[in-house]
Amino acid sequence: MEKLCVFLAILVILLHGGTVTALRTKDGSEEWGYVQVRPKAHMFWWLYKSPYRVDSPSKPWPIVLWLQGGPGSSGVGFGNFGEIGPLDANLKPRNFTWLKKADLLFVDNPVGTGYSFVEDSRLLVKTDKEAATDLTALLIEIFNNDISLQKSPLFIVAESYGGKFAVTLGLSATKAIQKGKLKLKLGGVVLGDSWISPADFVFSWGPLLKDLSRLDDKGLQKSNSIAKRIKKQLEAGQFVNATDSWSELEYVISINSNSVDFYNFLMDSGSDSVSLSTMKLKLFKEISMRRYSKHLTSIRYSPGINGDLISSLLNGVTKKKLKIIPENITWFEQSDNVFTNLEGDFMKPRIAEVDQLLTLGVNVTVYNGQVDLICATRGTEKWLKKLKWAGLSNFMVKDRSPIFCGSDQTTKGFFKSYKNLNFYWILGAGHFVPIDQPCIALNMVGAITQSPAV
Template sequence: MSRALSCIVFLLAILVWISHGRRGYGPGEQDWGHIEVRRGGYMFYWLFYTTDGNVSSCADRPLIIWLQGGPGSASTSYGNLGEVGPIDMDSQIRDSTWVKDFNVLFIDQPLGTGFSYLDNLTKFSENNRELGKDLASFMNGFYSRHREFQKVPLHIFGQSYGAKVASEFALQLQSEINSRLMSVNLVSPWISPLHSVMSWGRILFTIGAIDDRLYSEIYVAALEVGHLIKRNLWSDATNQMFTVQRLIAAQGIDLYNFMEPTENTELRENQLMNGPVRVALNLSESLQFESFSNVVFESLSYDFMKSALNTVEQLLDGTSLKVNIISGQLDLICSTLSTVHWIKKLKWSGRNAYLSAPREAIIVRDKIEGFQKTGGNLTMFWVKNAGHSVPLDNPRAMSEILKTVTLQYN
């Protein structure tokens, strides 16, 4: 009887593992759905279980959360199809997908982005604290639905404005929900917007992309952003930031990789998500997917140019979390130059240890793909041959960074 019972328990364990996921769009086990994070606010997620054949359970590998930026860009499309998911924009298998080694959770945030939606269109989030609160609420619902991940190491990755959101989300998650959050990873981070804007003209002039006359014009326009910020005219500062961007874009320069021609993937994303993906996931046609939500951006335009330096300082001094900053050296909009500058402005107990630490090479297959520097619980990664979308532009370097970030906790 005891032996029979043991067999039943074993079979049930296998069934639990098998039944974790569903067949979705692309290879591997997946799950997706909406979680109500506040009354009338439903956040969409798309979970990919690891395809690592060397583990007996998904719980043997960490869970990575990916938060896209914008605000208003969808994680389930650009982050997933565009950068790290198992299928790319051309519906081809991605060799460098993170799903090979990790469970990856894409969340369409803020509410109103991608397949996430609001019953009441006046309830859009207006600041970073509200975004963090919604995501903490999401994780509470996610852990209730996916208990297999409650004790699994968790790593948050946020790109661009998503990095700003990730910093607040990590802070709230750490204090409010019982999880195994290990690190927050700020990829091409929009943390100190004014530092970013002030760096644009200097970088372009240095590499010979603009002449001194246009440099002066960009510099004066960028200074005006700072003046508006000092007067707390935050929406005006956001609009003026776009004025600076237009001066640059008129030269045919891509702010996301100043060495590459501009490429817009919104149409392809929308066609893919509203077509094959919607069918595969059996989602209602009433949900109209947009790769970028202007309404979401407008609701956060007052908060857009506000710094999140204080939040990063709280993460460094108020938690035991590892804070990793990942910067592509060809990125302009969240430039490496500006990132190095705002890191020096951080006020925290490990500041001197970080600033005095050596910068070491990241070597992959006998080739230097970047550099890293660690002091206290802060690490910065400089990534060569990469713009804003580091995982897409230099997957070799990103793979090595992932090992550094995650394997130390296993």
């Protein structure tokens, strides 16, 4: 903590338009600030420059933009301190930080999430595409006036619902680049356990859990019945109703499986203090919204780390260090207001956007944890087969290659690729691959970004 105080003493203030919008450390290793992406809508970002950087004319050092899910979960909080940033929630160095392969840019997206805020709640986004427009405005502000950043390819890496933001941002950014409005090189879009096709996921839950003996025939019938209702609602354009049915389906599965963990189907969910068997259905939607962040900070992932610890960190020493977070802004693990405003988009698929990215020649990588349920590999493979991309048939017939970690020749996963589509199957990982399989995740991001060897 003493070192942190010394570190804070060397902050340098950057001025823009006469007001403080960003700060950086004297050595330039960290920068952070706010971008007003729309009038009265302020998005917070935090950039870490890698101490492992290797300059190579043939392979420029990459930047990873991390997009969290939820929607409404904080990338500055969870992606940073919970998954891939330089320090964990105890402010101890992370052995497998992704800084070993790239610079890291975290954002609290959409506005209203984490440290990001709006001055009027009516300014919260209602669609994934609106979120992408805000993110594009953020990138324009950060990259257009920094020639050094423009030299590094940017890889948009997403987790969970963040995948929907990633594909809409990928398209928005590509268009902005083509029009000369955005000065950066897009290296690719990476979709980790991503909520790209909700219908395919909800149909995967029942059969998968039946095969695992977590559901019996009765539970499977109930699950499939609600999934079919969701399909009809989506076809009828009843998207908010479909979101309500999704909540009901999670409730029914939890009851009939004795609380299977939606983020690791080999485990029981232990994050909720109220017994699901006595929980009223009307409360389950609220719990579903918070489930993402509660599981991410579960003690089973990182001993000693829980939601209260991360919340204390972001509202305490981190807020003090950053200096520009308004006093009236309290960091929360999950913004229910952000989720509620996106209810109409929550169950909409983004397969067509993935198709567009592939057709435009953008590198698209999909990775999935073996024991994830919420975005089960079974569902991911299902939506991938629906792509209309011309190279899909060739991709499907390609053989998979096993992947390992270092000298350990135990199979850690599989990989296959054709042209600009890549797929990683990560064994032994649930929804949060960087936490469950940190070594293989680090190697994977190094391969994706073609990061120069450290």
